[in-house]
Amino acid sequence: MxxxxxxxxxxxTDERVRxxxxxxxxxxxxxxxxxxPFDAIALEEALQIREQRGSNVEVTAIGIGNADxxxxxxTALAMGADRAxxxxxxxxxxxxxxxxxxxxxxxxEKPDLVLMGKQAVDDDANQAGQMLAGLLDWPQATFAxxxxxxxxxxLSVARETDRGLETILIRLPAVIxxxxxxxxxxxxxxxxxxxAKKRPIETISCQxxxxxxxxKVRLVRLEQVTIDRTCExxxxxxxxxxxxxxxxxxx
Amino acid sequence: MTILAVAxxxxxxxxSGAYSALTVARDLAKNSGDNVELLVLGSGLDSVAADASxxxxxxxxxxxxxxNPTADRYARIIANVAKARDAxxxxxxxxxxxxxxxxxxxxxxxxxxxxxxxxYSVGNGELLLRRPMYAGAAMAVVTLSGQPQVITVRxxxxxxxxxxxxxxxxxxxxxDASTLPNHSEYVGLESRPxxxxxxxxxxxxxxxxxxxxxxxxxxxxxxxxADALNGAAGCTRALVDAGIAPNEWQVGQTGKxxxxxxxxxxxxxGAVQHLAGMKNSRVVVAVNSDPEAPMFxxxxxxxxxxxxxxxxxxxxxxxx
Numbered sequence: 001m002x003x004x005x006x007x008x009x010x011x012x013t014d015e016r017v018r019x020x021x022x023x024x025x026x027x028x029x030x031x032x033x034x035x036x037p038f039d040a041i042a043l044e045e046a047l048q049i050r051e052q053r054g055s056n057v058e059v060t061a062i063g064i065g066n067a068d069x070x071x072x073x074x075t076a077l078a079m080g081a082d083r084a085x086x087x088x089x090x091x092x093x094x095x096x097x098x099x100x101x102x103x104x105x106x107x108x109e110k111p112d113l114v115l116m117g118k119q120a121v122d123d124d125a126n127q128a129g130q131m132l133a134g135l136l137d138w139p140q141a142t143f144a145x146x147x148x149x150x151x152x153x154x155l156s157v158a159r160e161t162d163r164g165l166e167t168i169l170i171r172l173p174a175v176i177x178x179x180x181x182x183x184x185x186x187x188x189x190x191x192x193x194x195x196a197k198k199r200p201i202e203t204i205s206c207q208x209x210x211x212x213x214x215x216k217v218r219l220v221r222l223e224q225v226t227i228d229r230t231c232e233x234x235x236x237x238x239x240x241x242x243x244x245x246x247x248x249x250x251x
Numbered sequence: 252m253t254i255l256a257v258a259x260x261x262x263x264x265x266x267s268g269a270y271s272a273l274t275v276a277r278d279l280a281k282n283s284g285d286n287v288e289l290l291v292l293g294s295g296l297d298s299v300a301a302d303a304s305x306x307x308x309x310x311x312x313x314x315x316x317x318x319n320p321t322a323d324r325y326a327r328i329i330a331n332v333a334k335a336r337d338a339x340x341x342x343x344x345x346x347x348x349x350x351x352x353x354x355x356x357x358x359x360x361x362x363x364x365x366x367x368x369x370x371y372s373v374g375n376g377e378l379l380l381r382r383p384m385y386a387g388a389a390m391a392v393v394t395l396s397g398q399p400q401v402i403t404v405r406x407x408x409x410x411x412x413x414x415x416x417x418x419x420x421x422x423x424x425x426x427d428a429s430t431l432p433n434h435s436e437y438v439g440l441e442s443r444p445x446x447x448x449x450x451x452x453x454x455x456x457x458x459x460x461x462x463x464x465x466x467x468x469x470x471x472x473x474x475x476x477a478d479a480l481n482g483a484a485g486c487t488r489a490l491v492d493a494g495i496a497p498n499e500w501q502v503g504q505t506g507k508x509x510x511x512x513x514x515x516x517x518x519x520x521g522a523v524q525h526l527a528g529m530k531n532s533r534v535v536v537a538v539n540s541d542p543e544a545p546m547f548x549x550x551x552x553x554x555x556x557x558x559x560x561x562x563x564x565x566x567x568x569x570x571x
Contacts, residue, residue, distance in 0.1 A: 013523075017385045026389070095354065096363055123384050123391075124504065127354035127364055130322065134358030139434035140322050142351045145498070156438070160498045161347040162451075162507065164442025168321065170435045180505055181492060216363030220379060220392040227530055231537070231553045237564035240536065240554050241571075248534045248551065250513040251455070251480060251569070 001053065002111040003046040005081070006062040006102050007039040009072045010122040023221035035072045037185075038117025040079075042178045044185040045147060046115050047080045053149075058082045060109065064101055064213075066090045070201050077196040078188035085109075085202045089213065094123075097213035099131035104209040106136060111173065112153070118143050118177040129177035139170035145181040252285045253336040255399075256307070257329060257343040257353070259320075260291060260299045265306075267452055268344035268406035273306060275371070275404050276342045277412055282373060285339055289419075290332055292325055294318035300421050306412055308419035310336075314426035319437035320348055326355035327432060332424060333360055338399045345403035345508075346451075353401050363395035367508070369408040369531075386504040387527035406451060407510035407531070443497040447474075448483045450500065455482030455513045458502055458529070459490065462518035462540075462558050466495050472562045473517055479569045485509065487525050503528035518558045521546030538562075 011017060012032040020027055035043070043061060050057035060083040061076035063069040073084040087101055106114065119126035133140035141147075141157035145165070148156045153172040158165050160179045170176075188196070206212060234240045244251045256276040258269035269289075276287045289307045291299050296313040303309045312328050329352065333341055341356065343349040345367050357364040369390075370381040377394050380402065384391045395401075450456060457480060459473035469490065477484040485502040486495070502509055504527040514532035519525060521537070521544055529535070530549055537550035540557050547553045554561060 011385075017388045019389055026385070094363070096357075099358060119505070121386065121504070124386065125366060126350050127357070127366065130351065130354035131358040133322075134326060134355035137432070140351075140355065141435070142322070143347060159347075159351075161351075161440075162499055163347075164440050164497065164499050166440045167438040168435045169438060174434075180488065181498065216396045217365060218394045218396065220394060222384070223390045223392070225383070225388055225390050227549045229535065229549055229551050231547045231550045233553045233555070236554070237561055237568050240552055241565060241568040243552055244513065244534070244536070248513070250534050 001057045001113070002109065003049065003057065003059050003113045003115055004062055004106065004109060004111040005039065005043045005046050005059060005076070006114065006116045006128075007043070007072065007076060008036040008117070008120045008122070009033050009063065009065055009069050010036045010120055013037065013121060019222045019224045023223060025219070025222060033072060035075060036117050036120045038119060038121070038178055038180075040185040041180070041182050042115040042117055043076055043079055043081065044183045045178060047186070048183065060085055060111075062087070062102070062105060064089050064093065064098060073201050074193065074196040074199070075188050077199050078192035079186055083202065085204065087209065088203050088205050091213070092215050093213055094215035094217040095125045095127035095131055096217070097215045098128045099135055101206065101209065101211050101213045102128070102132050103135040104211045106132070108209065113172055114175045116175070116177055118179055129175050133175040136175070139174040140176070141168055141170050141174065142177045143179040144176050145179045147176060147182070253338045254280050254285050254287050255290055255333055255336060255338045255341045256287060257290050257341060257349065258303055259344065259346060259348045260293065262293070262295070263298050264302045265291070265299060266344070267411060268346060270306065270411035271406035271409040272342045272344045272404050273412040274409045275402070279340065279378070283339070288336065290329065292317050292320070292328055304418045304421050305414040306419070307415065309421050310424050311421055312424040312426055314428065316428055316431050317426065320352065321435045321437055322352045322355050323432040323434040325352045326359060327430070328424070328426065329353070329356040330359035333399055340400045340402060342402045342404060344406045349403045353403060357401040360399060360401075361397070362399050362401050363397055364401035365393055365395055366403045368402055368404045383527070386523050387530060388523070405508060405510075407508070442499060445484070447477055448481070450483045450485055450502070450507050451509055453483035453509070453511055455480040455515070456485050456502070456509050456511045456529070456532070457482050457515040457517065458485035458487070458519060459517045460487045460519035461489055463490065463495060469495055472558060476515065476517070476562050476566060479566045480513070480515070482511070482513070487519055516546050516550070517562065519546050520544045521549065
């Protein structure tokens with residue numbers, strides 16, 4: 001069984017995001033990066049499936065980007081991925097171009113399962129997995145918080161929706177996008193990270209994949225969001241209720 | 252040409268968030284001269300279609316195979332309707348229903364998509380869409396190339412559309428069962444019943460964080476204050492992770508995004524991921540024993556103290 005785990009390289013969630021003065025993007029000169037946390041959850045799930053189902057499961061981490069991505073792909077190897085594959089690409093992408101590129105990777109690699117984060121924490125789009133499933137005409141299960149095999153090629157997936165926890169059954173091959181509560185990703189140990197430095201990262205060009213990923217979403221500008229509230233401290237419950245009633249008039 | 256608004260419903264009525272999407276659809280149509288049609292999908296839709304038709308002409312895709320909102324089938328129908336109507340845009344309220352289905356429909360239509368849109372303008376004949384990124388730390392202005400454009404909007408950012416003078420026409424969409432995919436089987440939905448208003452639609456939201464260590468405690472403090480204010484109850488990620496509250500109550504970057512008139516944060520420190528889900532509320536109240544909690548920095552009113560002591564006092568004061 002082959003599992004592909006597409007990952008995205010995003011600014012570390014510990015970083016404070018600052019916008020360039022011209023609004024063309026974020027200040028990225030000294031940013032630290034990480035694997036998108038939802039994708040790390042997807043990778044953890046793939047590794048757990050391999051641990052449960054044995055050595056005939058192969059887990060491949062995918063990255064789309066320039067050589068800078070290799071450090072995150074090495075983290076994926078250190079966590080336990082069998083292979084890492086980088087699609088060499090140096091431009092902008094959007095969920096559409098990512099889905100197009102991943103569809104080409106899927107046609108080449110022929111996996112049984114694609115596991116990926118439900119959204120990337122930079123653009124918060126929450127689209128690529130669904131678009132990929134649509135392009136492949138595969139089953140999809142988004143926002144997964146529990147994945148169980150009910151048959152060798154049939155999965156029960158619990159999905160976190162606005163209405164509650166929904167359960168669906170899907171057949172492989174399929175695309176599953178992961179939510180927060182699916183698992184707690186393992187850390188890559190230092191020895192594993194050192195070892196991963198010597199392991200190969202396969203690289204493929206967009207040309208070899210036969211794709212020219214053209215984004216359809218164009219960023220016109222980014223604006224910093226500031227909140228202009230000044231907190232008024234109140235002494236007790238009585239004063240708070242009075243303010244809400246007669247000053248803010250919200251109750 | 253047509254602007255298609257996809258309406259989520261509860262089997263009887265259209266969910267109110269869909270009327271915010273309809274507001275956007277009507278406004279765009281006013282500038283472009285396009286028609287607006289509501290699309291409802293499901294099984295046994297007589298009541299839903301009647302409700303929807305008070306607001307716009309309705310396309311009704313009613314078939315037993317559409318009884319549950321599975322993405323494969325719904326996306327196929329939405330794409331087919333969009334093609335038949337030559338849709339210029341497809342708009343829906345940004346819920347997990349739309350987030351699951353619309354990107355798939357966009358892929359089938361070779362179309363671009365922008366989600367969680369909170370505002371827009373037209374410049375040089377292009378539609379400029381505003382949407383949050385980086386957990387709400389930044390606002391992006393984007394354009395989408397090609398047609399149709401697929402857009403989900405945050406209901407809290409737009410007013411609800413009002414009914415028409417005359418009900419709109421109802422058109423039956425002929426569902427060809429043989430073309431529907433059979434990729435997934437719906438098993439069921441597990442939700443915690445609540446009589447409180449839906450989080451994203453409530454005027455008042457009361458949310459709780461780490462101080463509440465059991466479901467009973469959560470009900471006794473967060474739930475009771477929410478009831479005293481006729482509001483909805485919400486929570487942080489930590490409480491859902493700990494099994495104290497169900498996932499559909501989570502407010503934040505990956506949970507629900509709310510913007511009520513009043514948001515009361517009880518014992519919530521104010522992580523960026525939580526703020527992303529509530530910082531556009533009109534009035535924010537922070538109650539926390541830690542005077543340095545980041546929540547105070549975005550609050551309108553702050554009260555330092557123990558939530559267990561303050562909540563009963565608040566309920567008493569509200570009763571006066």
